[in-house]
Amino acid sequence: MVLLKRLEYGFNGYQVPPTPRAARSARRRCEFRRKDYVQKMCAFDLLATVAGKLLLEGECSPKSVDTFPDKEQPEVVEGSVKKGEIDDNKPLEEKSCEQDSCERNFLFTEIVSQAPNSNFHANQLTLGQNDACSRPASVITSECSEKVGSAEPMFNDDCKLRLGIFPHTLDVESSVCRLEGETKKLIKIESPNNRNLAIIDRVDMCNVGRSEAWDRKPSALVSSDDSQKFPFCGDQILCGSFPVKQDVVKLVTRDDDEKSCGCTKPSTTNKAFRPPPHIGDCRTRKLLPSKYWKPTPNSKDKEHYDPDAERCNYLNRNNSYKRQRSQRDYPFKKRKFFDCSSVSNSDEGISSDGICSVPENGFDGGALGSSQSLPRGPTNPTSLPSERASFQSRNSHVKLKIKSFRVPELFIEVPESATVGSLKRTVMEAVTSILGGELRVGVLLQGKKIRDDNKTLLQTGISHDNKLDSLGFTLEPTPTQPPPSLCLEDCPFQLPCDTPQPLARYHPTPNVGQIAHLQDSKALVSVPPMKAEALAMVPMRKSKQSDSAQRRIRRPFTVSEVEALVQAVEKLGTGRWRDVKLRAFDNAKHRTYVDLKDKWKTLVHTARISPQQRRGEPVPQELLDRVLTAHAFWSQQQVKQHLKPQPETCLLL
DNA sequence: ATTAGGG
DNA sequence: CCCTAAT
Known part of the structure; x- marks a missing residue:
């Protein structure tokens, strides 16, 4: 079926x-x-x-x-x-x-x-x-x-x-x-x-x-x-x-x-x-x-x-x-x-x-x-x-x-x-194939597409005293894209988690004509939110080859997150961010171990500056104290490890 | 993939 | 948060 x-x-x-x-x-x-x-x-x-x-x-x-x-x-x-x-x-x-x-x-x-x-x-x-x-x-x-x-x-x-x-x-x-x-x-x-x-x-x-x-x-x-x-x-x-x-x-x-x-x-x-x-x-x-x-x-x-x-x-x-x-x-x-x-x-x-x-x-x-x-x-x-x-x-x-x-x-x-x-x-x-591509805006007036971009609204018939109930906008894929390739079967792929993965395909309605390949679904498991910054960048350029990423949205750490981070670092040290992630933030998909490391860095910094200089949601001083303590401790540990790794090896031997 | 560190 | 070099 x-x-x-x-x-x-x-x-x-x-x-x-x-x-x-x-x-x-x-x-x-x-x-x-x-x-x-x-x-x-x-x-x-x-x-x-x-x-x-x-x-x-x-x-x-x-x-x-x-x-x-x-x-x-x-x-x-x-x-x-x-x-x-x-x-x-x-x-x-x-x-x-x-x-x-x-x-x-x-x-x-x-x-x-x-x-x-x-x-x-x-x-x-x-x-x-x-x-x-x-x-x-x-x-x-x-x-x-x-x-x-x-x-x-x-x-x-x-x-x-x-x-x-x-x-x-x-x-x-x-x-x-x-x-x-x-x-x-x-x-x-x-x-x-x-x-x-x-x-x-x-x-x-x-x-x-x-x-x-x-x-x-x-x-x-x-x-x-x-x-x-x-x-x-x-x-x-x-x-x-x-x-x-x-x-x-x-x-x-x-x-x-x-x-x-x-x-x-x-x-x-x-x-x-x-x-x-x-x-x-x-x-x-x-x-x-x-x-x-x-x-x-x-x-x-x-x-x-x-x-x-x-x-x-x-x-x-x-x-x-x-x-x-x-x-x-x-x-x-x-x-x-x-x-x-x-x-x-x-x-x-x-x-x-x-x-x-x-x-x-x-x-x-x-x-x-x-x-x-x-x-x-x-x-x-x-x-x-x-x-x-x-x-x-x-x-x-x-x-x-x-x-x-x-x-x-x-x-x-x-x-x-x-x-x-x-x-x-x-x-x-x-969905992503449709929404993820570049789009342009089309204007429809009474069902007719207005293609002349140089016409004024008045000339076109879009005026303030019109009810404009016949005015519509469309978002259209840019026509610069390659012709649709329907051969999904030609591109078998392995999905990362569910194995074996059956081939899946989809096709849009004929008059829409959005086809997407299924080459790699890895990134499709999530659609993060749009960035607000993007809204300032309405015009899209033709280039489809832009390869830089959208900056992630800023998601300040909550106090409870900081608490969890501090606790994990206290336990695991400052060099095991992956473990920290798995231990304390395994459920928080949006927090990567890099994020945690960065947060720790800023926490240390925050703890060292005066409260007046701190911004954002205040972190309880108690947590900051623990940050400094843990940081000092693990830094010391690192120094020790670095200075005399041999003795330990010898001891093991 | 992780870690470390500068930006 | 991003980016990258180095593991």
Whole structure:
């Protein structure tokens, strides 16, 4: 029997933290230039950029066009998210607590993700408090991505959210929030730059049953507060992609980090999208861009973690560790096994499924520039073609929001004898082959592709007084790719862990034409989040040969991680990082032994400097003392070993 | 694959 | 965190 699965795989279930400040340092910028990072934005980046950016700017709420008769509507469990909140076709005002949020100066973001076929449950998490230094954080997760074998566990096992017990500061970057019940707890979310704390005031979340995971699509974002919605539903946009249902993840955050500047700094990019400011409300509403989202598998938390698989991944790959790490942690690094993969006929790509326009309100100067309400860092791309085009008009501005993009229909064909793991990898490869290649943006107006890039929007018919409900964007594979090679059988391969591995293949729908080879699945077991930096690099260059890696997201060590590290080093010494890793961080995929070594280095440094000079989340002095003690001890041991290795040998003899 | 160390 | 040389 052939397993035929359709995959609707959105892009914005991927989370990326705000750009670390360090990344904006001169050194980092220099590095970016040097390494041509611009070239390396891949499809995920672009997807996130397009949707995340536009969403971030938008304040309107695109209605869902994802209601399809061929799929059941998700069943909402009683006591969970209200139906109205899940019904994406309802006006947002009805389904959100926007008014409350407004009164409390909360930012409100609603995240909509694809729902499985049926039986998905929703839990609601209400969080009450704020804190003076909060900022919006990307949040929450759903348990889907891992189900297609795609995601590495982007979470710290210690940070599990459940039943109101929330012992730790939650590192959003590295946490999975498993909502196992209702809770009303304050969640602090450690922002990636480790300086600002985010408070999630409310989270609504849908859990997806395992059986539905295959059909699950990661979250997309929609904004929450706009009364003017012009859902785009052009046929051209939808063809090649399948309807999907949606579940809803809601997040309410407050952004105190921005509040002081929200009404004082000159508004630039985002202003055009912002609603007129409320009197007395200095905070700006803002949407969490999809780049803040990442796959958040839950299958590797303490209850489901499979150490064998992990160990297999970690130890048994034939590739060098460096490459392994690159491919696992650096999602968009060029992967050589895609070299012969994925071509598509040029006109069908990933379609936007939620575009709305906002008529000009006249409250904005319309200048494009840095956006203060964006997360700090080079995360405010302003060169997105569609967006840029939207703002070229001097007097009238066309405001667009692209809610999400869909991946074209994908068919997976796997022998019955295939392992689940290989199936996951196959799906992941298929997805990656589509999203991992370079893409370009296409513009569709009333179903017709606009190919003349030099036309103005006005000339094209995209004007602010149009409803623009016939405007769509597509993400198309660049036509520079080699012709599709269908001979999957010609490239047999061995999967690293599951042996023997049956050959797997997949092919997209004919009108999409995305084919990918299965040459090497090693790097496909995970799709790390996109980097925020990538969002600043919207333009992609033609070069497909960029070989440098995307920098990993910054994931500061939590105190508990430091504790574990210190304890392990105390026991094992400073020269056995692999053992330290296996001992204390075996479950933390994102912590390599190099990371641990580096962290130890910085810990030693931190312990030696004055507390005033330290940055980031404070490490308890007790830990730092232990660091110094252990470091001194093991350094001494090393010296001893180095000075008199012979006597010991003699003794042994 | 690991370790060590500079950046 | 990245990058690399040296194991």
